[in-house]
Structures are given as C-alpha cells and as structure tokens.
Amino acid sequence: MKASSNPFIIRESIAKVKGFSRLRQVGSDFWLGAASQEKITLTLTREKFRIIFFTIIFFFTLIMARAFYLQVVKGQNYNQIAEGNRIRLLSIKAERGIIYDRYHTPLVANLPNVSLYFIPPDLPSDDQTKKDLTQVIAAIIDKNSDELWQEFIHAPATSYQPILIADNLSHEQSIRLKTIEDNLAGVYTATEPRRDYLEGSGLAHILGYVGKISSSELAQDAAQNYDINDTLGKDGVELFYESMLKGKNGTQEIEVDALGKTKKILNRIESQIGASLVLTIDAELQKKLSQSLANAIKNSPASQAGVAIALDPQSGEILSLVSLPGFDNNFFSAGITEDAYQNYLTDQRKPLFNRTVAGTYPPGSIFKPLVALAALEQGIINEHKTFLSTGGLQIGDWFFPDWKYGGHGRVNVISAIANSVNTFFYYIGGGYHDFIGLGVQKITDFARQFYLSKTLGIDLPGEAAGFLPSKDWKEKTKQESWYIGDTYHLAIGQGDILVTPLQVASYTAFFANGGTLYQPHLLKEIINADGLKNEHNSINNQEYVLAKNLASDENIDIIRRALRATVTSGSAQSLQSLPVAVAGKTGTAQVGADKESHAWFTGFAPYDSPRIVITILLENGGEGSAVAVPVFKEVVEWYFNEK
Structure with a gap:
C-alpha cells in the first residue's frame, strides 16, 4: 500500500508560518512532535525592539512615580487623615x-x-440621621432644633475642633445626656469649671465677670493662649489680672470609634490652675457701705444711683468700692441671655457702669480744700486773712451768691471751709476789686498735681480722667471768652470741672496722712499655683507713692484743722457724736436748674491717726449735709465698733 492512500498517515509538506523566519515541516511530525522538528524564532527588527523597550520603561517609570507620590509625598497627609x-x-x-x-x-x-x-466630622453623614440627632438633643437642652441644625450644617466639616452646643447644663439635663451619650454620634459632654461669684459680697463692679471669648478677642490673641471655647475676664479684676488668674489648659489624646466615642486614652496632660489673688478689699465693710448707701438712695426721692469709696490713707489700699445700682455677675459667667443683657443696657440707671472710677461729676464744695491749699501755697492768703461775706459778690450785671442768705460775716480759711463760704473762694479764686486771686491757670495747674484731669492708675479697667477747663478750651469749644465768673464757678467746684469719686477719695487721703498722694490699688498679695505667696505691697512700699512735697506741712495742717472744724462747728456737726474724732467736707454740686444737686461728703477717721477715708456721693441726692453725711456717720460708727 502506498503511503498517500493510507488514511491514518498525514501528508508531509513544507509550510511557511506567518511571522516566523524559518520553515517548518507540516504533517504528522508537526502535531506529533517528531525529532526532526526545526527551530522557530520571532522576527524582531531593531526599530520594533526600541519601541517596545521604551514603552515598557515609560510605563514602569509612571508606575514608580505614582507610587512615590502616594507613599512619600502624600503619605503623611493620608496618615494624618487616617489618624484623624x-x-x-x-x-x-x-x-x-x-x-x-x-x-x-x-x-x-x-x-x-x-x-x-x-x-463636625463625627456627626452622622446622612441628613436624616443628623436631623434626628438635633431633635433628640434640642429636646433635652431646651434649644430650638432648627438653630442646632444650622450649627451642625455650617460647622467646618473637616475640623476636629470641638464646638460648644450648650454649657451650664442642669443636673437633670446632664443625667439625660450622659445616659444616651454613647449613641449620639459626634456629640459628647465634658465637666469643666464655671466661675461663681459668692452671694452677698456685692462686689460686681470690683470683681467684674468672665465670659466666652469672642472672635475679635481670639484674633487679637497673638500668643495663641486661648481656643474658641475658652472663657476670659471681661471686666473688673477678672479682666485687669486676666494673665494671672487664667490657668493653663491641659490636653487629652484619645482614640475613638466610628461614632467618635472614646475607646482609649492615649495621653493626658493635666491643666494648671491660675494664680490666686488677695485683694485689699474688706468684704464686711463692702456689705455695710452697700447697705447704708442703698438705704440713703431709697430715702432720697430724686436719687437713683450713688457711690461709696473707702481706702486706707496710709497706703492707698482700697477697702471698699461701691457703685449702685449694681448687677449680678453670675448672670454673665453662667451665660446671660440676650434679653437680660439688653435690659441692663437699656436701664437708665446704668447698672453696668462703674461710677467709682468711670463716673465724672462736678465736685462742688469738696473742691474748696484744694483751692484753699493752692492759695496758701501761692502766698495770697495765710491762716489769718479774712474776707467779708455779705451774701455774695456783684460783678457788673452778674451776682454770684453765697449759699447762705445775708452771708457769713468775716471769715478766714478755716471758717470758710468749715461753713463752705462761697464768697471767700470767689476772692481767692478770681479776685475782687484790688485783691488778686489765683486765676484759672494757677488753680488748674495745682489741681493737676493731684491727678485731677489724669487717671490715678487703679488696677481696674475704665478709669476716667475727669476734666479741668481752661481759657483756650472754652474759646475753641464754645467759641466764648473766659470771664471772671467762670473762675468764680471753678473756685467753688462748679462750672465745667469734672472729677471722679476716686480722685476725691485720693486727695482726701492726702490731707488725712499729712502730705503723701498714693495710687489707689486693689491687689495686696499673689498666691501662685504652687501655694507660694508674693507680698505685692505693704505700707512701706514706695511703689504706690504718686507724689510728695506738694505743699508745706504747715499749710496742710491748716486744711486739716479746717476739715476738723467742719465737724466741730460747720456743716457736718452731726458727726460729733461718733466714737472717734473725724474730719471732712460736705458738698452740694449743682447739675442744672431742673435737677436736684449731687450730694457729697468726704472725710477721714480718726482725726489724729487716720485709718480710713470714706467718700460718699448720691447722684441728685440734694444737700450733702442732709443725705451723704448720715451714710458716713453710720458706716464709721459700725467700723470702729466692729473693728
């Protein structure tokens, strides 16, 4: 049989396979793998090789570059996100x-x-769940759910900075929240210190209050010592000594689950309490002065406000600082409502206004001792120089009256101060006929040495400087000339002169201690967080001496005796019954034809070795001798019986 006719034999032939450079025998050996199989190779030109090679290199480089970018360049960022x-x-x-x-x-x-x-990032991602969360929280904390929703959706979505929803939660609210807190995604409670001003101290204008830091205050915090949820001093000592009172916040690093709930505390740095302050204030005296002044205001039909200041004349330490009406500073530390705040702002009595340091008033006759001292120092009078008071002085068409009809007769500097004789001060202030008085310039120059029209530097915010008028000021401001009548008014503490009650107390202390002008101050001692004490001042500390040698001892003694005569034979004789000898000066300052005068009294006790100066002012209270003197009397009697 021929091979070609056998159906089980595959015919052998030569075939050219496309893409290969060698021939291969096709037939049974092709399929059955005969030993005579020829080698087959790929036809690859140099150009094709170059294209394939560079293509591979390009894609390999691209992959490596991307890997480098993701792992190295963006790796830290992704790590932070993952950690966040x-x-x-x-x-x-x-x-x-x-x-x-x-x-x-x-x-x-x-x-x-x-x-x-x-x-924000821990809140539920879908809106419906987030809305359900707002409903639950709002119902517990008595907050409008729509307002809370707006806070949620407008919060920076990628910020892990906690944002305050509400503070000062009640015990019941706290318990309800803590019970379900584990199921409230992105929400947590924290127990933090809140400032409480102890009831009955009546020290709102001294202590001030704390409140949440504002965006503008946060922007001004260059040292970044605060965060958006911090509180800080807003007024009073809390503000003035903020840097001392403020502690140092601690931090707690925690690991959280998907709901933002704590799984593990990783690290904790405890907070540090701020330094404590010992003030010069006598809290019991503060209460007594507040009560006495409040009763006097209540019994004065036209008066709605008043001031009482007590200080130690030997050091300038403030013993009491009362401004009425006052306010409850706990309203502010607990988070005052907008309505309550507006009520304070619109109250015509201005309860937020600290009249002791920021109020400015015409002094009336309590300015006369300074004018008399200036005249003694200038040598235009001595203790024995007298003028005749017949009820006033006539200057052309103008009559400048004494307060007493018919006058006081012939008076010297001591009786003129004791009985507050206007005529005497018209003479020494502006002059009359051939007698040449001080004139406006000498009066104001002398008064300025006692820090009138300047701040004394008390450690409280908002101190006013007061005002001393001048010829230039009147011409520029009122487009009017300065007349002798203006000098007469200035000499008796009327006209455009304005002083603060603190300034009056300060120069009263000058007369009490015999010639040293101290800076009034509130800080007595600092207690550091570790309990170490730092005596901030003492009686012998010269840091608070503003001025000495402003007048001779002889002339100061003349004014002191005149202030004592005010009690023994003058306008404050009701004080003779006190258990200690006192001295002082009454004042009735006119503030307009349609308003009652301001009632003043400033004095010190005991006369021979003064321990306390007390200055009283009742706005629109009327006669100082009738309204302010009784407050002084009541408090001094209590003080020396109790102390």
Missing part, C-alpha cells in the same frame, strides 16, 4: 485662680459645669 479618623485631641479646661478679700475670705469659687460639644 480615630485620634482626637481634647482640651482640659484650667480652673481660674481664686480671689480673696484682705482677710482671705473667698469672694469667688469654681463650680463643676457640664458642657455639651460636637465634633
């Missing part, structure tokens, strides 16, 4: 330092306060 998804850094609020009175009686406290916060 599970790590939180929370602030531990520091307690503020305690404020004490001079006898170490606490005036403030730090109470535990439960606050509610949310962290």
Whole structure:
C-alpha cells in the first residue's frame, strides 16, 4: 500500500508560518512532535525592539512615580487623615485662680459645669440621621432644633475642633445626656469649671465677670493662649489680672470609634490652675457701705444711683468700692441671655457702669480744700486773712451768691471751709476789686498735681480722667471768652470741672496722712499655683507713692484743722457724736436748674491717726449735709465698733 492512500498517515509538506523566519515541516511530525522538528524564532527588527523597550520603561517609570507620590509625598497627609479618623485631641479646661478679700475670705469659687460639644466630622453623614440627632438633643437642652441644625450644617466639616452646643447644663439635663451619650454620634459632654461669684459680697463692679471669648478677642490673641471655647475676664479684676488668674489648659489624646466615642486614652496632660489673688478689699465693710448707701438712695426721692469709696490713707489700699445700682455677675459667667443683657443696657440707671472710677461729676464744695491749699501755697492768703461775706459778690450785671442768705460775716480759711463760704473762694479764686486771686491757670495747674484731669492708675479697667477747663478750651469749644465768673464757678467746684469719686477719695487721703498722694490699688498679695505667696505691697512700699512735697506741712495742717472744724462747728456737726474724732467736707454740686444737686461728703477717721477715708456721693441726692453725711456717720460708727 502506498503511503498517500493510507488514511491514518498525514501528508508531509513544507509550510511557511506567518511571522516566523524559518520553515517548518507540516504533517504528522508537526502535531506529533517528531525529532526532526526545526527551530522557530520571532522576527524582531531593531526599530520594533526600541519601541517596545521604551514603552515598557515609560510605563514602569509612571508606575514608580505614582507610587512615590502616594507613599512619600502624600503619605503623611493620608496618615494624618487616617489618624484623624480615630485620634482626637481634647482640651482640659484650667480652673481660674481664686480671689480673696484682705482677710482671705473667698469672694469667688469654681463650680463643676457640664458642657455639651460636637465634633463636625463625627456627626452622622446622612441628613436624616443628623436631623434626628438635633431633635433628640434640642429636646433635652431646651434649644430650638432648627438653630442646632444650622450649627451642625455650617460647622467646618473637616475640623476636629470641638464646638460648644450648650454649657451650664442642669443636673437633670446632664443625667439625660450622659445616659444616651454613647449613641449620639459626634456629640459628647465634658465637666469643666464655671466661675461663681459668692452671694452677698456685692462686689460686681470690683470683681467684674468672665465670659466666652469672642472672635475679635481670639484674633487679637497673638500668643495663641486661648481656643474658641475658652472663657476670659471681661471686666473688673477678672479682666485687669486676666494673665494671672487664667490657668493653663491641659490636653487629652484619645482614640475613638466610628461614632467618635472614646475607646482609649492615649495621653493626658493635666491643666494648671491660675494664680490666686488677695485683694485689699474688706468684704464686711463692702456689705455695710452697700447697705447704708442703698438705704440713703431709697430715702432720697430724686436719687437713683450713688457711690461709696473707702481706702486706707496710709497706703492707698482700697477697702471698699461701691457703685449702685449694681448687677449680678453670675448672670454673665453662667451665660446671660440676650434679653437680660439688653435690659441692663437699656436701664437708665446704668447698672453696668462703674461710677467709682468711670463716673465724672462736678465736685462742688469738696473742691474748696484744694483751692484753699493752692492759695496758701501761692502766698495770697495765710491762716489769718479774712474776707467779708455779705451774701455774695456783684460783678457788673452778674451776682454770684453765697449759699447762705445775708452771708457769713468775716471769715478766714478755716471758717470758710468749715461753713463752705462761697464768697471767700470767689476772692481767692478770681479776685475782687484790688485783691488778686489765683486765676484759672494757677488753680488748674495745682489741681493737676493731684491727678485731677489724669487717671490715678487703679488696677481696674475704665478709669476716667475727669476734666479741668481752661481759657483756650472754652474759646475753641464754645467759641466764648473766659470771664471772671467762670473762675468764680471753678473756685467753688462748679462750672465745667469734672472729677471722679476716686480722685476725691485720693486727695482726701492726702490731707488725712499729712502730705503723701498714693495710687489707689486693689491687689495686696499673689498666691501662685504652687501655694507660694508674693507680698505685692505693704505700707512701706514706695511703689504706690504718686507724689510728695506738694505743699508745706504747715499749710496742710491748716486744711486739716479746717476739715476738723467742719465737724466741730460747720456743716457736718452731726458727726460729733461718733466714737472717734473725724474730719471732712460736705458738698452740694449743682447739675442744672431742673435737677436736684449731687450730694457729697468726704472725710477721714480718726482725726489724729487716720485709718480710713470714706467718700460718699448720691447722684441728685440734694444737700450733702442732709443725705451723704448720715451714710458716713453710720458706716464709721459700725467700723470702729466692729473693728
């Protein structure tokens, strides 16, 4: 049989396979792998090889570059994002330092306060769940759910900075929230210190208050010592000594789950309490002065406000500082409502206004001792120089009256101060006929040495400087000439002159101690966080001496005797019954034809070795001798019986 006719034999032939450079035998050996199989190779030109090679290199380089970018360049960022998804850094609020009175009686406290916060990225991602969350929270904290929703959706979605929802939560609200807190995604409670001003101290204008930091205050914090949820001093000592009272916040690093709930505390740095302050204030005296002044205001039909200041004339230490009406500073530390705040702002009595340091008033006759001292120092009078008071002085068409019809007769400097004789001060202030008085320039120059028209530098915000008029000022401001009548008015503390009650107390202390002008101050001692004490001042500390040698001892003694005569034979004789000898000056300052005069009294006790100066002012109270003197009397009697 021939091979070609056998159906089981595949015919052998030569075939050319496309793409290969060698021939291959086609047939049974092709399929069955005969040993005679020839080598087959790929036809690859140099050009094709180059294209394939560079293509591979290009894609390999691209892949490596992308890997480098993701792992190295963006790696830290992705790591931070990943960490941010599970790590939180929370602030531990520091307690503020305690404020004490001079006898170490606490005036403030730090109470535990439960606050509610949310962290935007931890909130539910879908709107419906987020809305359900707002409904639950709003119902517990008595907040409008729409307002809370707006806070949620407008919060920076990628910020892990906690945002305050509400603070000062009640015990019931706190319990309800803590019970379900584990199921509230992105929301947590924190117990933090809240400032409490102890009831009954009546020290709102001294202590001030704290409140939440504002965006403008936060922007001004160049040192970045605060965060958006911090509180800080807003007024009073709390503001003035903010840097001392403020503690240092701590931090807590925690790991959280998908709901933002704490799984593990990774690290904790405790907060540090601020320094505590001991003030010069006598809390019991403060209460007594407040009560006495409040009663006097209540019994004066036209008066709605008043001031009482007590200080130590031997050091300038403030013992009491009362401004009525006052306010409850706990309203502010607990988070005052907008309505309550507006009520304070619109109250015509201005309860937020600290009249002791920021109020400016015409002094009336309590300015006369300074004018008399200026005249003695200038040598235009001596203790024995007298003028005749017949009821006033006539200058052309103008009559300048004495307060007493018919006058006081012939008076010298002592009887003129004791009985507040206007005519005497018209003479020495502006002159009359051939007698040449001080004139406006000498009066104001002398008064300025006692820090009138300047601030004394008390450690409280908002101190006013007062005002001393001048010829130039009147011509520029009122487009009017300065007349002798203007000088007469200035000499008796009327016209355009304005002083603060603190300035009056300050120069009264100058006469009391025999010639040293001290800077009034409130800080007595600093107690650091570690309990170490720092005596901030003492009686012998010269740091607070503003001026000495402003007048001779002889002339100061003349004014002191005149102030004593005010009590023994003048306008404050009701004070003779006190258990200690006192001295002082009454004042009735006119403020307009349609208003009652301001009632003043300023004095000191005991006369021979003064321990206390007290200055009283009742706005629109009327006669100083009738209204202000009784307050002084009541408080001095209590003070020397109690102390």
